[in-house]
Amino acid sequence: MEDWITIRNLKKRNPKLGTRKIAKLLGFSRNTVKKALASDSGPEYQRPQKINPDIEPFKDYIYEMLIIKKLRGSRVLNDIRSKGFQGSKSAFYRYTKTLTQTVKKHYTPYETAPGEQAQFDWSPYTVLINGQLTRVYVFIYILGFSRFRIYEASLSKTQGAVLEALENSFIETGGVPERLQTDNDKSFVINASKDNFQWNKRYLNFCGHYGIKPTRSLPKHPWSKGKVENPFDYLEDHFIAANSFDTFPQFLQRLKQFQHQVNARVHDTTKKTPQQLFENEKQALLCLPNSRYVNVKEQLRKVTADCLISYEGNRYSVPWHFACREVWVKVSKGYFLEIYSSQNKLIATHILATTKGKVIMDEQHYRGHKSDRGNWNRLAQLFLEKFPQQQLFVEKLKAQKRINPAYHLARILDIIQFYDENDVKQTIDACFDYNVFTYVFMQGYLENYFQRQLTVKPLPIKLNFEQNNPSIKRDLNEYKIQVTS
Secondary structure, three states, X not given: OHHHHHHHHHHHHOOOOOHHHHHHHHOOOHHHHHHHHHOOOOOXXXXXXXXXXXXXXXXXXXXXXXXXXXXXXXXXXXXHHHOOOOOOHHHHHHHHHHHHHHHHHHOOOOOOOOOOEEEEEEEEEEEEEOOEEEEEEEEEEEEOOOOOEEEEEEOOOOHHHHHHHHHHHHHHHOOEOOEEEEOOOOOOEEEOOOOOOEEOHHHHHHHHXXXXXXXXXXXXXXHHHHHHHOHHHHHHHHHHOOOEEOOHHHHHHHHHHHHHHHHOOOOOOOOOOHHHHHHHHHHHOEOOOOOOOOOOHHHEEEOOOOOEEEEOOEEEEOOHHHOOXXXXXXXXXXXXXXXXXXXXXXXXXXXXXXXXXXXXXOHHHHOOOHHHHOOHHHHHHHHHHHOOOOHHHHHHHHHHOOOOHHHHHHHHHHHHOOOOHHHHHHHHHHHHHHOOOOHHHHHHHHHHHOOOOXXXXXXXXXXXXXXXXXXXXXXXXXXXXXXXX
16 A cells, blocks of 8 residues: 555656656566556455365355255354364354355346246255154245245155145146246256256156246256245244144144235235235136146056055055056155045045054945945854854954955855864964964965865765675676565
8 A cells, every 4th residue: 555655646746757767766566556556546455265174065065055945044054063064153154144245246036927937945844743853844836926825745855745746736726837947956857057957857747747838947046036935934933933733734734824824914025915916817827737647657556355555565445446456556745645546536545654564444445345244244153153262353354354354254264174273273373473364374374384184084885895705796686676566
């Protein structure tokens, strides 16, 4: 600063001095003299921008959590400390300040016409459900013009859960927009690079089914879908924080109640409620197709004769009309198992079992079947006459084989007559050990572990051989037929 003042004062007192002469008199370089004379203000020291070495390994994570996911700085600081960050709190906030200033500098809000665009994103939350901390993923679908929001939630963030949340949002709003803005998650984009960009094929099929043009935000451009990014803070502060829930279905119910409250609140930008503007925007939405999107061939299942399907180590019942037919299965919200007919109609819903080896049955699925009116009582009575202490076995068999218990019990009665009574009792005990009550199991167990007994009945005519007379010749008179009058 002093050199700059000296050069300019010398030039002011001696206007005829050239830059070469001034440089020679003061001992500066000629370029230094030129810069000082050309500048209207003195030089200021600018500290070169360098990233703290403690911050360097975490800069990408900080950007994603702070700028894209809109998490609070204190939350991000705790996260990186758990990952090994050794720097100070002040160093962290100095770095985050430069990030927020950069984003605000380039942020350019824009408005869309009714039905033109919708935005979609999700965020994980830790929620207290039934006294346990549970990871829940909340999806937000928001229409660009009206800011009308749809909240969906799931215990899973698979592509199936993402597409289900989108599909439910379309159905609830009664139509679809022209284009849908998302991020670069693997559910939407396989390769996000500019040189080899590639959409997820299944997501494209989903958009084609609903007639939507897919669009995405470029990496590190969160402001391009800021309408859906900002509401997550409001959701956490006004719904998630300091709340607990008895069950996950209760969480879903109260989340929808919160959705209605948000859509009835005056928006800061539009100065109207989203519900009011939605009444105009829904007229511009494209019509829904006739059926839901289904593209999960790996989830095809064959219903057994017992009206049961197998899914991840457990069995679930379906209405008896669909016995021995093929059905679709789909996990909904990471909590329910939905079963659809081949015509894509929902026919059954179960809560997913948390352990394997369970049989989940709905009595309504067997209501009205002919097995309710068969000869079951007669067969059960015959079995209990042989094994009076096995009433529980009879009940278990009927519960597990609701579609045809009489058939299984009849075959069991046929099998056990060839085996010792004690062997049959041991086999019945094995049925309880393996929780399997079918004639196939009992037949296999008896054949593998016990010897079958063959009952030989005595001949009705006793043969008497005379050992003293080896000749078998007889007089023909012995065969004369005596006729009595």
